[in-house]
Amino acid sequence: MSSNGSRRRDITVADVAKAAQVSKAQAARALGNYGAVSQDVRERVLAAAEELDYRPNELARSMNTGKSHTIGVVVGDIENPHFGLATRGITDVAKKSGFHVILINTDEETAAEVEAVRVLLDKRVDGLIVAPASSVEIRHLQQVRESGRPLVLLDRKAGGLDVETFAVDTGDISYESTRYLLEAGHRRIAFVSTLKAAQPYNDGMELASSQISERVDGMLKAFEDHGLRHPAGLVRLNAGDAESIRKITRELLQGPDAATAIIASDGLIALSVVEGIQELGLSIPGDVSFLMYDDFAWTRLTTPPLTVIAQPVYEMGMAAANALIRQIEGRKAPTAAETLKARLVRRGSVGVPRAAETYNPPSSHQFTAS
């Protein structure tokens, strides 16, 4: 009965209305679940719709209501589990609230991000969640604000932009972690990040990522408070593909001024740094200590298991989505914003540096003190 075979044209409210012998308006009301419809009419319409296998055209609906029930998400790299998890947090919350998610990848290019935001706006998404590639180039985000469309920032802050932002505060944890390494006796502590920069890092340089700049600052401050100065050349940016990361690792670990500890700025970097260390035939933590951001499951499987900075990434995604949806629905912000705190998980990859052993011999090679 309902097999329309090669019928090309979609069934519309008009068709349903005709079949149910009511006006288009009544059919639409019954179907769209708004306005006033008698029980009788509703039943006839719904039955007809069922019979005809009617499917509403959400585009037409959105055009009228102005709502698409879709939120746009812009991230740097979906392939990075950090964003994979955050995205999962977003989609889980979105689904629960009846929102759909359009995802766009930027490869951490601001140009791609500008384009992505534009496209999403053109598609009339109800709101945007953006993990800005740069904390500085934010004109396009400013414009989103001005357009009045809800916007929430994820993972990174953007200076001078008045937007709800959900980013783990890594300044404190960077400080804490660095102190931990300093107390273990490390002085040559390296930090490796993918952050793109025109020049190699030098002291006091402006970093375009709030995350990275927080981390570097935290590290420098820890040194300072320790009465020390962070040695030059140990903050390495532009750690892009696996090959370049391994190269950086080799450079960091060879020569008389080799680093005794390396901090990897994310899980993808970590993978290549550890590979690089292994390639050099060095052992962790015997020869080099190692610390990384993000607590992925695999970090517990290496020998030794890795000491990591755990970040509530999934929660961050959830919080961002919740906030955005709240904005979309015009509800007020809760009085107390949840805080997203990172945590240092001490496992086995941090030890006492070789040089320190002579004047500060530890009972065990592994460093586990406070």
Add this chain to the structure above:
Amino acid sequence: MSSNGSRRRDITVADVAKAAQVSKAQAARALGNYGAVSQDVRERVLAAAEELDYRPNELARSMNTGKSHTIGVVVGDIENPHFGLATRGITDVAKKSGFHVILINTDEETAAEVEAVRVLLDKRVDGLIVAPASSVEIRHLQQVRESGRPLVLLDRKAGGLDVETFAVDTGDISYESTRYLLEAGHRRIAFVSTLKAAQPYNDGMELASSQISERVDGMLKAFEDHGLRHPAGLVRLNAGDAESIRKITRELLQGPDAATAIIASDGLIALSVVEGIQELGLSIPGDVSFLMYDDFAWTRLTTPPLTVIAQPVYEMGMAAANALIRQIEGRKAPTAAETLKARLVRRGSVGVPRAAETYNPPSSHQFTAS
């Protein structure tokens, strides 16, 4: 000049037309880049658009043209790097062709998948890429086909559905891997999968996933060709969360009939299985041999590095997206479909089983023969 301040209403073609002193139709033609427009008009319109900061309403555009330049992607679990990578392949290709991607997660629930497909269709996506949670419950996919909307399957086949499918053929590689283990002397080879099933696995049971059923079949066939019968109780399904996987691992590895080798069906399972093994204080490959599907970077960092079945996941995503876009644009299928082949990467997690050592003492503990 162009600061409209608190202007709420969006700029439309009508506004641009007025500003450019041409008809709405002409403005639309110039803006939409179709129809015939004189050089003069085009310039005036474009200038006016620029001046007013006009942005087309893609919804309205889509409603007329029927094309949304958007493809819908439905996967079981974005958090699983397997899909993360595949999704990356899809989005990369999509972007290059000017398509956008709407992503929906199903948690491997068919009900959620049915809903996801419906939503995407309602949103009038130009085409769909689905990684079906079940190879059996495919009515909704059948309906997509019937509706005439382009559809491509990813990662898993769906029996009896005439659809272009991009899935790595894991039957052969399963056979090969099992033979590899058999030749090393293993007889009690376990296979752990997340596949949801009402009952524990028993011989000849119908599996709802083409992937898993291929893998199990390949394994059984290898045993058969070896003149053996695969022992009962070693194919374990329903390996959901980390806890249940560790429990399964413990069960598999304890008692007189313990497995001597475990094959993990994906990277997420692998993580927990290896943890489970470590918790039992067993060593790989000394006490248990281990093999897993998917070659993630971390598998090279464990001690020993893990022997894996590498799958061209990114390529799979790319191929699926290319095929879908080709269908959408109405181009013919290429004569030769690319094949997606898995590859056994022998590293250090497969050895000779304890029992076999007595009558077949290997020179080294590690098994590396062909």
Add this chain to the structure above:
DNA sequence: TTGAAAGCGCTAACAG
């Protein structure tokens, strides 16, 4: 080339 006018499928006023 151009412009007027008629839709796309739906929601939203406005009378009954």
Add this chain to the structure above:
DNA sequence: CTGTTAGCGCTTTCAA
């Protein structure tokens, strides 16, 4: 409650 009549912003006839 119900139906009629306008739109939403754009594309697409169809004449001019």
